[in-house]
Amino acid sequence: MVKAVLGEETQLKSAEDRLVESGVPAQVGLVIGKLNCDLERGFVFDLVPTPPNDAGEPACRLPESGRDDKKGSKRKSQAESSPLVIDVDWVAEHARQVSKMLLGGMNVIGLYAWASEISFKASNLVLCQTVMAVAGAAPFYESDLDERLLIHISYSPRRWTCRNCVLGSTISSSSLRPCDFKMGRVLASLLTFKCTYNFDIRLPIFSEDASSTSTLRDVLYNGFLTHAQELKGAKAVIDGTLVTEDEMSTSDGTHHVELLLPFMKNALADGFCQKEVVGVLVLTGSICSFTYLSPKEPVSQAVEDIKGDIIMSMRNRLDIICDQAEEDIIDSTADGNQEESSDISTEKSILQLALHLSRKPCSLAFPRRVFFPWLAGAFICDYLQPSETVEVLKDHCKELMSREDLMDASTILELETEAISLTTKSFWDVVAPSSLAYGSDCQSKGKDEKYSAGKESSRKSIASLDFYTVTAIAFALLSILVGLVFFILKN
Structure with missing residues (x-):
């Protein structure tokens, strides 16, 4: 209380x-x-x-x-x-x-x-x-x-x-x-902690009978929820030192945090062996996070705040693209153009795609996070769509935070240099090169030529190996014969 x-x-x-x-x-x-x-x-x-x-x-x-x-x-x-x-x-x-x-x-x-x-x-x-x-x-x-x-x-x-x-x-x-x-x-008196979290999340796409969550939106939310559970168990290293529960921090300046996920532990794989996987959804990118700590709070609290900020930042981006997708469908339906509505619902709103029915790879870029100074060196953030510039954030910040002096272009930090992107791949794109599954005749011909060249090289290697083996055996027999002759002559 x-x-x-x-x-x-x-x-x-x-x-x-x-x-x-x-x-x-x-x-x-x-x-x-x-x-x-x-x-x-x-x-x-x-x-x-x-x-x-x-x-x-x-x-x-x-x-x-x-x-x-x-x-x-x-x-x-x-x-x-x-x-x-x-x-x-x-x-x-x-x-x-x-x-x-x-x-x-x-x-x-x-x-x-x-x-x-x-x-x-x-x-x-x-x-x-x-x-x-x-x-x-x-x-x-x-x-x-x-x-x-x-x-x-x-x-x-x-x-x-x-x-x-x-x-x-x-x-x-x-x-x-x-x-x-x-x-x-x-x-x-607040202490600043900064973390850059790089991730590569691979979420399975199941057949219709194996899973009821078949749309891209459902797979994203459920998959990242599972990854968030893994992130909660991550250990943290701050300024090169492993964090303990009761450790306190008194030094000024920005402290750098690195999160260490449990090795070879993937909760996404639990219970999947009995389900039919028809594809993989790949979510990669980098999230930059800040947190602010009172001097009387332990460093472990900063670690928990960092983890929460990373998870909530991803959830916010998912909400943004989902809301935008729904607006696209509503706007296109209101225009009365059924063909255009169909195109938008299958291209712009790929979040509604039934992934187990899709045969073509699709990709989606997430909004990026930008930071700008707020109070006493502390930052707040906002999100930009790939097609937007920082200019669109001025009115947003003025309306929500009642501050007109925050959006100075020279003070804005764009620290997420690696954009968060999402791609979907079929099962055969994962277990075999895509050119073997979907390649053209020309590509297949090139593969055949490489395969033939590989076979010829393999034959030469085997022949060379046989030559050296026979030579070694002959040399050993000759040595035994010479030794036997010298033994007889000596007797």
Whole structure:
């Protein structure tokens, strides 16, 4: 249970000044930071306001005060004491999108509300519902943590308070528990860990009878889920030293992490011997990962955060290409061109292909991850399709993170030089060279010529070997005969 929360003073004071200058009577947004149950502490890095929805309406507002000028001030006072009106689904969608931009050790850990004291107390129910929606849209990786933070910034009177919102199926007065909240230096003390994970994953494609997950999308999700289980058991070497569970790190600078998978252990092969394999899906590439650690946390926590960041980064890319594939099908169907729709569904949307029926190899390039500075040397990320440039990220970053100064082209890091790619191969492409299975007559002729040349060379080698063998035997017999003659003459 988190009992104390430390917030980055520079960022929180800046957020408070921004809210005061805006003059808005109410606002909600996301709390970015990290929760650690072992330390019973939470760390707040920044507050990110939720942007207006697609209709241009704010995510949080007070009830309408009315149009009567004579009673305007009275109705305004009544509105400020009324419960907040919050677009819960929109705030949750904002949390989902922002969580994809955060690296290891950073999460959407809760919600903040800018409102009067009276309005906040009258909105406990809707605020708890919003916190639960945010937790569902941006869950922590491999964590059963059932709590999130709810920070209230009051302007009447001016003060900050923090509560721990306990998640559950029901919401009651006991769902909100007070936390000790302070401001100080948080970001400057974070330790940085970096890892480049190279992988070559080969997933079997089964016949229709052997597996119900036959589409490319199903094979990808199930296959990478299995690989993620292997990755969890990987050992880690940091700066050349094998990591132990209780080891602490106090040195500054960027620490380099290398993950070591268990040798000759492949969970994908378990139980496959009785199934008919008709092809192989090959997923290769490189994932660059960062994580940030508090000095009071053990190094093993950084390793777990790195593993989680790698797995979530791949999941995010799978979601991007799957969402894009579905949009292509919907757009093509809406145009009413059935032929074009069919072409798109078989070419652009190869994720829907039934792999056991496909006889042609297909390939797919994944979005690449780019990094840009965020706060105090820490990075956040976004994803680019192969045909996109970094220019398309500016509006995305401005809308989600409310920062216009992040997307300076000179500060962007494109560290994933080796693109992640996916190809499918038939069974015969794997067990034999593709030219033997699908080669042309010319290629077959070339193979025959090479085979004939190989046979001729083999015959010459055998003849040479026979000559040397006969010579050696003759020399041995001659030596025995000469020795026998000398023995007789001596006697």
